[in-house]
Amino acid sequence: xxxxxxxxxxxxxxxxxxxxxxxxxxxxxxxxxxxxxxxxxxxxxxxxxxxxxxxxxxxxxxxxxxxxxxxxxxxxxxxxxxxxxxxxxxxxxxxxxxxxxxxxxxxxxxxxxxxxxxxxxxxxxxxxxxxxxxxxxxxxxxxxxxxxxxxxxxxxxxxxxxxxxxxxxxxxxxxxxxxxxxxxxxxxxxxxxxxxxxxxxxxxxxxxxxxxxxxxxxxxxxxxxxxxxxxxxxxxxxxxxxxxxxxxxxxxxxxxxxxxxxxxxxxxxxxxxxxxxxxxxxxxxxxxxxxxxxxxxxxxxxxxxxxxxxxxxxxxxxxxxxxxxxxxx
Numbered sequence: 001x002x003x004x005x006x007x008x009x010x011x012x013x014x015x016x017x018x019x020x021x022x023x024x025x026x027x028x029x030x031x032x033x034x035x036x037x038x039x040x041x042x043x044x045x046x047x048x049x050x051x052x053x054x055x056x057x058x059x060x061x062x063x064x065x066x067x068x069x070x071x072x073x074x075x076x077x078x079x080x081x082x083x084x085x086x087x088x089x090x091x092x093x094x095x096x097x098x099x100x101x102x103x104x105x106x107x108x109x110x111x112x113x114x115x116x117x118x119x120x121x122x123x124x125x126x127x128x129x130x131x132x133x134x135x136x137x138x139x140x141x142x143x144x145x146x147x148x149x150x151x152x153x154x155x156x157x158x159x160x161x162x163x164x165x166x167x168x169x170x171x172x173x174x175x176x177x178x179x180x181x182x183x184x185x186x187x188x189x190x191x192x193x194x195x196x197x198x199x200x201x202x203x204x205x206x207x208x209x210x211x212x213x214x215x216x217x218x219x220x221x222x223x224x225x226x227x228x229x230x231x232x233x234x235x236x237x238x239x240x241x242x243x244x245x246x247x248x249x250x251x252x253x254x255x256x257x258x259x260x261x262x263x264x265x266x267x268x269x270x271x272x273x274x275x276x277x278x279x280x281x282x283x284x285x286x287x288x289x290x291x292x293x294x295x296x297x298x299x300x301x302x303x304x305x306x307x308x309x310x311x312x313x314x315x316x317x318x319x320x321x322x323x324x325x326x327x328x329x
Contacts, residue, residue: 010039012273014082020286210238223274
């Protein structure tokens with residue numbers, strides 16, 4: 001039996017990973033970790049996880065040692081990251097986990113650093129991939145806006161989930177709103193339908209699958225309604241990105257179609273928050289990633305069904321003080 005530790009198991013990414021692995025009829029033992037003591041997985045009555053461990057927050061120097069201790073105690077074979085913020089630490093610490101027999105499904109550290117920084121992403125891919133025009137605000141906002149034009153989008157260089165993102169229509173707006181953004185980057189505003197493309201790269205960085213999803217409804221950066229589409233240009237773009245960055249495991253990119261041509265505006269080196277739709281459309285990326293890590297995946301590329309929809313809704317977990325009994329690392 002293969003033991004898999006899913007970090008950030010309460011979030012949309014973590015829940016998607018759990019869904020892909022728990023319904024796969026595979027010989028897997030699933031363990032979760034979370035930093036929030038009130039996260040729902042600690043109190044679910046019908047959890048797919050055998051155990052859930054509470055860890056310190058990712059910015060703590062104890063975070064990685066606590067995960068390693070979980071791996072040691074629980075004889076974890078695979079660590080499957082479920083959050084953005086931990087990716088640099090896990091990518092940098094892969095060899096330490098390997099010393100305890102655990103393989104981390106994460107892309108190389110350099111790839112993680114490039115993808116999480118929107119300016120570095122543009123600088124690395126701007127000449128080879130159709131990617132949104134980007135410029136750093138400091139030291140000359142006027143020069144940056146001459147590059148992007150109006151309207152433009154002001155956002156942090158490093159961030160996720162559409163947090164602290166502003167659309168600006170003139171220099172006055174940009175000057176005021178830039179004060180609210182830490183280390184800002186500015187990008188050309190793209191008008192068009194928005195897509196996420198879920199991808200999986202094998203150990204050699206080759207694309208196993210590339211599944212585009214039209215994002216029909218978005219809230220705080222997370223897809224709440226969507227549908228799979230077989231757009232050849234989006235599918236091919238996944239391979240083109242993987243030729244220019246070294247990925248291992250799941251990654252996704254977001255793009256808009258401008259006059260029928262895709263333009264990338266974000267790349268995430270992890271499984272996506274809406275990836276459950278890709279799983280249900282026939283491309284079970286979490287399971288394929290675990291099989292790849294274990295060396296038991298076939299070499300064939302994986303297809304998917306077009307026209308599969310999903311719609312999200314909220315579901316609450318109710319508990320009392322007497323039920324708060326969290327297993328610490």
